[in-house]
Amino acid sequence: MKLKAVLSLFVILITAACAQCQNVLGKWKTIDDETGKPKSVVEIYEYQGKVYGKIVQLFRDPKEDQNPICTECKDDRKDQYIIGMNIIRDMTLTDGYYKNGTICDPKTGKVYKCEMWLKAGDSNQLELRGYLGWFYRTQTWQRVS
Numbered sequence: 001m002k003l004k005a006v007l008s009l010f011v012i013l014i015t016a017a018c019a020q021c022q023n024v025l026g027k028w029k030t031i032d033d034e035t036g037k038p039k040s041v042v043e044i045y046e047y048q049g050k051v052y053g054k055i056v057q058l059f060r061d062p063k064e065d066q067n068p069i070c071t072e073c074k075d076d077r078k079d080q081y082i083i084g085m086n087i088i089r090d091m092t093l094t095d096g097y098y099k100n101g102t103i104c105d106p107k108t109g110k111v112y113k114c115e116m117w118l119k120a121g122d123s124n125q126l127e128l129r130g131y132l133g134w135f136y137r138t139q140t141w142q143r144v145s
Contacts, residue, residue, distance in 0.1 A: 023123050024051065024098065024116065027144035033137070041144055042087065044126075051098055053088030055106070072109030082106045088114065103130050 025046060030039045041057040060066055067083050077085055091101035097117035104111045112130035119125035124143040129136050 023118055024126060027056065028053075028126050028141040029144050030139065030141050033139060042141070044088065049092075051088070051091040051093075051101070052086050053103075054086045055083055058083060068106075070104075070106045070109060073104065073106065074109055075104075075111065077104060077106070078109075088116075091116065103128065105130075 025044055027041050027043050029041055031037070032039045038059045040055050040059060042053045043056045044051060044053040046052075058066065058068075067081050070077050070080055070082055070085065073080070085104075085106060087104045087106060089102050089104075091098040091114065094100065097115060099115040101114050102111050103114040110132075112132055114128060114130050116126060116128045119127050119140065126141040126143070127138060128141060129138045
């Protein structure tokens with residue numbers, strides 16, 4: 001009887017983990033910390049067991065370049081178009097949230113260690129935290145329907 005209960009609990013936990021894993025996949029609108037305006041849409045997807053995110057749309061003023069190049073990037077993203085660029089790389093689900101990956105800010109070209117998770121009680125908000133040493137910054141992204 002105990003074995004049956006343990007197996008049932010195991011199935012429930014695996015199902016919950018898989019459901020959470022699938023919930024972060026999709027398109028997310030990024031919001032500028034300073035202005036509160038939308039900056040881009042990032043599509044989060046899974047590839048070979050890890051989670052990645054690429055920019056699929058930018059919200060720019062008509063006078064701005066609509067498909068700029070990342071001139072500030074220092075790695076393999078240097079001189080790539082920002083639309084289509086993978087800014088989130090190598091995230092893995094561990095202990096209920098994604099970590100062990102990186103996020104690139106195409107505006108500055110800087111790459112940060114990254115963690116992300118769904119906001120408690122709201123599967124339409126994604127929390128992302130970029131780390132530089134002990135310092136970090138957290139953004140909230142909105143799910144695109």
